[in-house]
Amino acid sequence: MARYTGPSCRLCRREGQKLFLKGDRCYTDKCAIAKRNFAPGQHGQSRKKVTEYGLQLREKQKVRRFYGISESQMTKYFNMADKMRGITGENLLKILELRLDNVVYRMGLASSRAEARQLVTHGHFLLNGVKTDIPSLLTTVGDVIQVKDRSRNSEKFKSLVENHNGNIVPWLNIDLDALKGTIVAEPTREDIDIPVEEHLIVELYSK
Structure with a gap:
C-alpha cells in the first residue's frame, strides 16, 4: 500500500483525537481537532454504531498513523512481535519505537x-x-x-x-x-505515551 500523501489533519479528525502529525501546529488553535472535532466527509457528523471489529480496526489505524507506516509494514512488525517473548502488543509498540x-x-x-x-x-x-x-x-x-x-x-x-x-x-x-x-x-510500555489499546490490535490480527 502506498504511503498516504493527503492532508494530515484529516487523519486526526478520522480518529477523533490529536495524532500530533504536524508538530507545533498541533499545539495551537489552528489544530483541526480544535476546530472540527468530527470525522471528515459529508457523513462525518452522523452517529454510527461501532462494532467490536470497528474498535479493533480503529486502534490499528491509529498506530499506523502515529508512526507513519504502511499496512504491509504493520503486518510485518506484528509478525515479528508475535514471535518474540513477552506480551505481543507491547512488543509491537517497542518495535515501532525503535x-x-x-x-x-x-x-x-x-x-x-x-x-x-x-x-x-x-x-x-x-x-x-x-x-x-x-x-x-x-x-x-x-x-x-x-x-x-x-x-x-x-x-x-x-x-x-x-x-x-x-x-x-x-x-x-x-x-x-x-x-x-x-x-x-529498550523502551517499556510505561515509556510509550501514545493513547492506544494495543490488545485490540492483537485481537484483530489473531482472527
Whole structure:
C-alpha cells in the first residue's frame, strides 16, 4: 500500500483525537481537532454504531498513523512481535519505537515523525558513525544516532535545539550539544505515551 500523501489533519479528525502529525501546529488553535472535532466527509457528523471489529480496526489505524507506516509494514512488525517473548502488543509498540525515524523524533531533532522520516531520508544522520538514510531501520541498545557534521550548522537543527521541549526519554541518553543520542535500554510500555489499546490490535490480527 502506498504511503498516504493527503492532508494530515484529516487523519486526526478520522480518529477523533490529536495524532500530533504536524508538530507545533498541533499545539495551537489552528489544530483541526480544535476546530472540527468530527470525522471528515459529508457523513462525518452522523452517529454510527461501532462494532467490536470497528474498535479493533480503529486502534490499528491509529498506530499506523502515529508512526507513519504502511499496512504491509504493520503486518510485518506484528509478525515479528508475535514471535518474540513477552506480551505481543507491547512488543509491537517497542518495535515501532525503535525505528530510526521515531528515535530521531524522540531525541527532539524533528518536530514530528514525518519530519524525522524526511530528515533521515535526506541523509542528515549517522548511525554508529555510518550515514544512514533508511527511516524504517530498527535500532537496538547501544546504538548511537547523531547529526552528521555537515548538517550540524544548518538553521533547521539550530532551531530545533533552541525550541527543544526538554522532555526526558528514559531509554535514551540525549546530548543536545553534540546533537547525539544513545539508546541505553529498550523502551517499556510505561515509556510509550501514545493513547492506544494495543490488545485490540492483537485481537484483530489473531482472527
